[in-house]
Structures are given as C-alpha cells and as structure tokens.
Amino acid sequence: MTGPLDVAAVKKDFPVLAQQVHGHRLVYLDSAASSQHPQSVLDAMDDYYATTHANVHRGVYSLAEEADRRYEAARLAVGRFIGAPQPQEEVVFVKNATEAINMVAATWGRANLHPGDAVLLTDMEHHANLVPWLMLAEERDLELRWVGLGDDYRLDLDDLDRLLDGVKLVACTTMSNVLGTVTPFAAIAAAAHDAGAVVVADGAQSVPHLATDVGALGCDFLAFSAHKMLGPTGIGVLWGKAELLEAMPPFLGGGGMIRDVRRDGFSPNVLPWKFEAGTPPIAEAVGLAAAVHYLEAIGMDRVHGHELSLLAYAQRILAERFGDDLHVFGPEGTEDRGGVLSLAYRDVHPHDLSQVLDQAGVCVRAGHHCAKPLMRRLGVPATARASLYLYNEESDVDALADALESAGRLFG
Amino acid sequence: MMTGLEDLYREIILDHYRSPRNRGELPEPPAHRTEGFNPLCGDEVVVYVLVDAGTVADIRIAGQGCSISQSSASLMSAAVKGKSVEQVRDLIRTFKSMMSIHEARLEEGDGEDGAPGEPVDLDSLGELAALQGVVKFPVRIKCATLSWNTLAQALDELETAGVS
Incomplete structure (x- = not known):
C-alpha cells in the first residue's frame, strides 16, 4: 500500500483510545513502554x-x-x-x-x-x-x-x-x-x-x-x-x-x-x-x-513514515511554542530517528510534568526509562518521554504542548 | 489549575519546592549522613542529621527530586529541627500513617468507602498536613515518604552506633 496513513480509521480500531481520562480525550504517548491493541488482536x-x-x-x-x-x-x-x-x-x-x-x-x-x-x-x-x-x-x-x-x-x-x-x-x-x-x-x-x-x-x-x-x-x-x-x-x-x-x-x-x-x-x-x-x-x-x-x-514503511511526519510536526511545534525552555534529548530532524521525544522542560521535574499532563489525559513516561548509564551520560536523573505510534496524530502533539503550558504556569 | 491537582500541589508545597529550607550539607562527623533512593524514578535524597544530647540539633537536605519529594524533605527538616529523637520518631510514625491511608484502601479493593486505618491527628502535623493530598495520587506516596524513611534510617544507624 502507498499513500499516507488514515489515522482516523486506525484509531477506530483501538477501543482503549475511545475513553476519557479526567474529562479529557485519552492521548496515549507511551507506546515505547507498551503499545495499545487493535480489536483484531x-x-x-x-x-x-x-x-x-x-x-x-x-x-x-x-x-x-x-x-x-x-x-x-x-x-x-x-x-x-x-x-x-x-x-x-x-x-x-x-x-x-x-x-x-x-x-x-x-x-x-x-x-x-x-x-x-x-x-x-x-x-x-x-x-x-x-x-x-x-x-x-x-x-x-x-x-x-x-x-x-x-x-x-x-x-x-x-x-x-x-x-x-x-x-x-x-x-x-x-x-x-x-x-x-x-x-x-x-x-x-x-x-x-x-x-x-x-x-x-x-x-x-x-x-x-x-x-x-x-x-x-x-x-x-x-x-x-x-x-x-x-x-x-x-x-x-x-x-x-x-x-x-x-x-x-x-x-x-x-x-x-x-x-x-x-x-x-x-x-x-x-x-x-x-x-x-x-x-x-x-x-x-x-x-x-x-x-x-x-x-x-498497513505496511511498516507507512507506519514509520507516519511517525516521522508526526515527529517533525512535534519538533516544530515544541520549538515554536517553548523555544529554549524545552530541550529534546535526541537527534535533531528525522534522519535515522524514531518517534521518541525525551523532554526536559525548564527545571520542572519529569514526575511533576507527567502528573500535570495526566490531568489533561496525556500519558507520557517519566523516569530513567531503564537506561541509567545513559541518563548519567545525559546528566539528568530522569526525563519525561513522549513516544509516537501509528494511532497518534497532530492533535495529540497539540494536547501535549497545551498540557506542557499548564505545567509551566503551575511551576513557573 | 486543573481539577484535582490543587490537592497535590498546595501553595505551601510549591513554596517549599521553590525555596527549600535547610538545604545543604553538614560536616560529618559530628553530623551523620544517610542516602535514600527511589529506584522507580531515580530520585535521591541525602539527609545530614546532627543529634546532640538526644535532640535533633541540626538537619540539612541534599539530593534531587520532584516537587513532592523535595517539598516533603523541606517541610520535614523544618518540623524536626530542635525536637527530641523520640518526638521525631513519633512524627515519622504519624506522617507515615497519614501516607498509608490510601494504601490500606487499595488492599481492601475499595477506593471510596474503605475504612481508613489509625485515625491521624492532622493538627499534630502542622504544615505537614498539606501533604495529605498526596494519598490521592498513590504513585507519588513514595516521593513524599522518601526523606522520612531516610531520616528514620539515619536515626536507626545512630542508635545502633550508640549515639542517641
């Protein structure tokens, strides 16, 4: 198959994504830890x-x-x-x-x-x-x-x-x-x-x-x-x-x-x-x-292509909205890159970020991601990590950015 | 602020997070140094405690962590300074029972109506009572108790060493 992924159709295949969390649409950005399941599975x-x-x-x-x-x-x-x-x-x-x-x-x-x-x-x-x-x-x-x-x-x-x-x-x-x-x-x-x-x-x-x-x-x-x-x-x-x-x-x-x-x-x-x-x-x-x-x-090339276009969108939106307040631990651009965004936002601790994001229905992982030698190399105890998959779309990235802004206000 | 979060991030907690009290180190000896880790998130706290004639004469907190672990450590340091070791141990017990209410409910499989454990005298906790909202966020309880467990360990080590 060719052409872009029909994310709206894909999302319908994943029953878990239809739910609300704290009154917000569930925005699942933790697939690098564990992904969700289509109805067929x-x-x-x-x-x-x-x-x-x-x-x-x-x-x-x-x-x-x-x-x-x-x-x-x-x-x-x-x-x-x-x-x-x-x-x-x-x-x-x-x-x-x-x-x-x-x-x-x-x-x-x-x-x-x-x-x-x-x-x-x-x-x-x-x-x-x-x-x-x-x-x-x-x-x-x-x-x-x-x-x-x-x-x-x-x-x-x-x-x-x-x-x-x-x-x-x-x-x-x-x-x-x-x-x-x-x-x-x-x-x-x-x-x-x-x-x-x-x-x-x-x-x-x-x-x-x-x-x-x-x-x-x-x-x-x-x-x-x-x-x-x-x-x-x-x-x-x-x-x-x-x-x-x-x-x-x-x-x-x-x-x-x-x-x-x-x-x-x-x-x-x-x-x-x-x-x-x-x-x-x-x-x-x-x-x-x-x-x-x-x-x-769906085709793995389309899955990866979708994730890369979403990654590029996230890199652009986060840079536009947060500038130097937000750092992404990972290569710039999309070359030799997957849809993982490890974030540091000002000096807000990743656990606090993740907690505030959860109130907006946004699921990210906070912690050392079972890679402590790497965290030592990066010089941080933890990061907040948003990870993308085939069921994510630009509105999920927007929800992430909105929730980050709330966290900034709270801890500002 | 978004719904629910105000229970967790009370103003007094944010104040202690932004301006932590008793931050730093104490020379050892005479102070005693104990490290505590939360392996889940990588937070670490270092407690320096100076016990003199059965009293916590001074305390300093080092390490890094989230707003809950840092503010809890700061509030703890302010609450225990100048108290007798016995009073501090009582306070640790009271604080930890406030933090264990939700855990007891979870084990009963009843999030709303489960009977709490020992009633906790919140008045005796003073400013520390601001941390009671943490029990609504079970994964954060370990953040709040990290410095308290580390202080308890420090007092145990001193007792073993015959200092207090």
Missing part, C-alpha cells in the same frame, strides 16, 4: 480461548491439533515479519525481549565466554541489554567495553575498530528507547563480524516501528517484545541463526524441550522447542500473529 485471542484452547505439541485430538496449528502459524508469521530465512527453526517464543537476551547470555554466553573475554556494549542500552551482560561479566570475569555517546545523541563510532579488536560479543540496540536514535546497526554488525564477534540486536524499539530484515541488519540474534508492537504482554521473540541456536545448550529445563529423559540424563528437543520449556503462551502467540497481520496490512 483482542478478537484473535478471544476466539482462540472460545473455540480452540488445548495444550500444544502433545494432543492427538482435533482441538489440540488446531491449537498447535495456530501456535506454529504464529511462529511463521513472526518469522516472515522479520525476514527470518528459517522461521520454523529460528523463531523462539519467550516471555519478552528481556528474557530473550537473558537466554542468549545464559546459554551462548556461558558456553562461549571465558575469563578475560571482551564484550562490547553501548551507552545507549536499556537495562535489558546491560544487566544480563553485567551478571555474566561478574560470573565469568569478562572485560566490558563501551561505545560512547556523541553530543549529537548518536553512537560515537570513531574508536569502533579499536574497541572491536579481540571482542567475542557485541550487544547493541537498533533504536534507543530514550533518544529515538536509530543506530547504524548493519555497519556495526559487519565490523563486528570482521572482528570475529557474535552480534546481538536489541530490537525492542525498532521492530514495532521499522521494517525489519534480520539479513539486512546482519545480527546473529534479535530480541523483541510483542507488547510494544500491538500484541499482548507475556510473549516475546528470540530470533537466532539456526547454527548458533543448534550449538547452544538449552535454557530452561522441563516439558516440551526434551527428546528423551532418563534417570541419568536427557537429550534436548530440536529447534525451536529446545528453548521452549513448559506450556508456552499460546493465546499470546495467536495475539502476536494478529498484531503482525495488522501491521503488515
């Missing part, structure tokens, strides 16, 4: 529970076969969405992006990283792509190296070759949840591979907003969560190259992940079930597939 999950539910992989009756079919169809839909060459083997359902990265650290990491080995991270990472590596570094006495942040809110890659020298693993976000910066991931991954490193992509922020192709990204692993891409909570995805997943030890032990269990040991199941111990989130997988279908029907 809710219907798909309802229909699954109303007509189909049974446990997967073991039933020899029609109901269970249909549950199995919907669960595995979801895997294929997700694989197609991210350009996975072998979706049936390479798409592992997990709880969320956090669990996906923890799985890589606990399995690939423990099998391949040894005392003195170097891991390269960046100053832009979310705690989900930091703490698993900090934990492993402590356990294995690893050397951690850091790609710094430039004053333009982009990664400072001047020293990349030196930083990559001898590195075993690179873990990097594809898009900052605080700054909205889209990282030059493919270039980093290519350089990392030249240096012999394995590359983990934290795609939690980019997969919901940008067309994704794991081949083009050049990553070895990609982690993301369903609940940031119109899907339900409780399910996320680890995509990994089949040969790496094959060689990794299992993560959680239990039913479903084994081929055989004896008193003296077990042999793991084949991919991807080797990494899916216990009853998986079946209805959530069905909901995620419906979210993927919804996004595909």
Whole structure:
C-alpha cells in the first residue's frame, strides 16, 4: 500500500483510545513502554480461548491439533515479519525481549565466554541489554567495553575498530528507547563480524516501528517484545541463526524441550522447542500473529513514515511554542530517528510534568526509562518521554504542548 | 489549575519546592549522613542529621527530586529541627500513617468507602498536613515518604552506633 496513513480509521480500531481520562480525550504517548491493541488482536485471542484452547505439541485430538496449528502459524508469521530465512527453526517464543537476551547470555554466553573475554556494549542500552551482560561479566570475569555517546545523541563510532579488536560479543540496540536514535546497526554488525564477534540486536524499539530484515541488519540474534508492537504482554521473540541456536545448550529445563529423559540424563528437543520449556503462551502467540497481520496490512514503511511526519510536526511545534525552555534529548530532524521525544522542560521535574499532563489525559513516561548509564551520560536523573505510534496524530502533539503550558504556569 | 491537582500541589508545597529550607550539607562527623533512593524514578535524597544530647540539633537536605519529594524533605527538616529523637520518631510514625491511608484502601479493593486505618491527628502535623493530598495520587506516596524513611534510617544507624 502507498499513500499516507488514515489515522482516523486506525484509531477506530483501538477501543482503549475511545475513553476519557479526567474529562479529557485519552492521548496515549507511551507506546515505547507498551503499545495499545487493535480489536483484531483482542478478537484473535478471544476466539482462540472460545473455540480452540488445548495444550500444544502433545494432543492427538482435533482441538489440540488446531491449537498447535495456530501456535506454529504464529511462529511463521513472526518469522516472515522479520525476514527470518528459517522461521520454523529460528523463531523462539519467550516471555519478552528481556528474557530473550537473558537466554542468549545464559546459554551462548556461558558456553562461549571465558575469563578475560571482551564484550562490547553501548551507552545507549536499556537495562535489558546491560544487566544480563553485567551478571555474566561478574560470573565469568569478562572485560566490558563501551561505545560512547556523541553530543549529537548518536553512537560515537570513531574508536569502533579499536574497541572491536579481540571482542567475542557485541550487544547493541537498533533504536534507543530514550533518544529515538536509530543506530547504524548493519555497519556495526559487519565490523563486528570482521572482528570475529557474535552480534546481538536489541530490537525492542525498532521492530514495532521499522521494517525489519534480520539479513539486512546482519545480527546473529534479535530480541523483541510483542507488547510494544500491538500484541499482548507475556510473549516475546528470540530470533537466532539456526547454527548458533543448534550449538547452544538449552535454557530452561522441563516439558516440551526434551527428546528423551532418563534417570541419568536427557537429550534436548530440536529447534525451536529446545528453548521452549513448559506450556508456552499460546493465546499470546495467536495475539502476536494478529498484531503482525495488522501491521503488515498497513505496511511498516507507512507506519514509520507516519511517525516521522508526526515527529517533525512535534519538533516544530515544541520549538515554536517553548523555544529554549524545552530541550529534546535526541537527534535533531528525522534522519535515522524514531518517534521518541525525551523532554526536559525548564527545571520542572519529569514526575511533576507527567502528573500535570495526566490531568489533561496525556500519558507520557517519566523516569530513567531503564537506561541509567545513559541518563548519567545525559546528566539528568530522569526525563519525561513522549513516544509516537501509528494511532497518534497532530492533535495529540497539540494536547501535549497545551498540557506542557499548564505545567509551566503551575511551576513557573 | 486543573481539577484535582490543587490537592497535590498546595501553595505551601510549591513554596517549599521553590525555596527549600535547610538545604545543604553538614560536616560529618559530628553530623551523620544517610542516602535514600527511589529506584522507580531515580530520585535521591541525602539527609545530614546532627543529634546532640538526644535532640535533633541540626538537619540539612541534599539530593534531587520532584516537587513532592523535595517539598516533603523541606517541610520535614523544618518540623524536626530542635525536637527530641523520640518526638521525631513519633512524627515519622504519624506522617507515615497519614501516607498509608490510601494504601490500606487499595488492599481492601475499595477506593471510596474503605475504612481508613489509625485515625491521624492532622493538627499534630502542622504544615505537614498539606501533604495529605498526596494519598490521592498513590504513585507519588513514595516521593513524599522518601526523606522520612531516610531520616528514620539515619536515626536507626545512630542508635545502633550508640549515639542517641
């Protein structure tokens, strides 16, 4: 499909957006934390529970076969969405992006990283792509190296070759949840591979907003969560190259992940079930597939194009109305940028801003956004973050600006 | 001002936020220094307390935070200075029970008619009673109690050290 997004039509698909908060229309600007759900996702999950539910992989009756079919169809839909060459083997359902990265650290990491080995991270990472590596570094006495942040809110890659020298693993976000910066991931991954490193992509922020192709990204692993891409909570995805997943030890032990269990040991199941111990989130997988279908029907290029035009509008309006009183922590313009606006408004604390905005029905997130090293680098304890998605429109940005003005009056 | 917010942002709270009392540091020793963090929002408060002969002889507040945490710390510092450690502990208890009313209601699953816990003598709180509106905004309660918990911790540490 081409042409601009019909936001009015999109909004009608999201029942939650029809409500009033404190007497105002709900203005949801917190999709970077968690997105809302179109009716089709809710219907798909309802229909699954109303007509189909049974446990997967073991039933020899029609109901269970249909549950199995919907669960595995979801895997294929997700694989197609991210350009996975072998979706049936390479798409592992997990709880969320956090669990996906923890799985890589606990399995690939423990099998391949040894005392003195170097891991390269960046100053832009979310705690989900930091703490698993900090934990492993402590356990294995690893050397951690850091790609710094430039004053333009982009990664400072001047020293990349030196930083990559001898590195075993690179873990990097594809898009900052605080700054909205889209990282030059493919270039980093290519350089990392030249240096012999394995590359983990934290795609939690980019997969919901940008067309994704794991081949083009050049990553070895990609982690993301369903609940940031119109899907339900409780399910996320680890995509990994089949040969790496094959060689990794299992993560959680239990039913479903084994081929055989004896008193003296077990042999793991084949991919991807080797990494899916216990009853998986079946209805959530069905909901995620419906979210993927919804996004595909609109087209990711249109989703991203809409967000960028809204971002440009927000940058212009906020600059016009607030000038130097308002600072946006993030690259200027829309190049290599997603629809995330981390704001500092005069010296009003982000919590106070968010509280005043809530009274106008405007939802933004205040805090450190699970990126404390980045906040330290920015020199602030917290920001107020407004994030855009396909259901937002210019009037939402106007409501944000109006509410900011109220906050200015209150704390002025 | 928008509806509801006037309960949270009383004029006295905004005044203490804009002009915080007892802001700064005290030399340690003889003062005792304790840090408190709100991991949810990254706010931090540093309480310097000087206890002399069982009395909070001086107190200073450092750190950074939102209007609620900063004004609560400022109001606290003004309220406890010159009081005996015992009186300060009573005040901490009274203040925290004022802040816990809403939490008790939440657990009963009843936002409107739930019976409050221990009745709180608001008169005994003086200016601090201005913070009672915070309980209508549950996520902000931790902002209001941060400095009080930190002061309580400081007094505990001093007691353990045998100072008070």
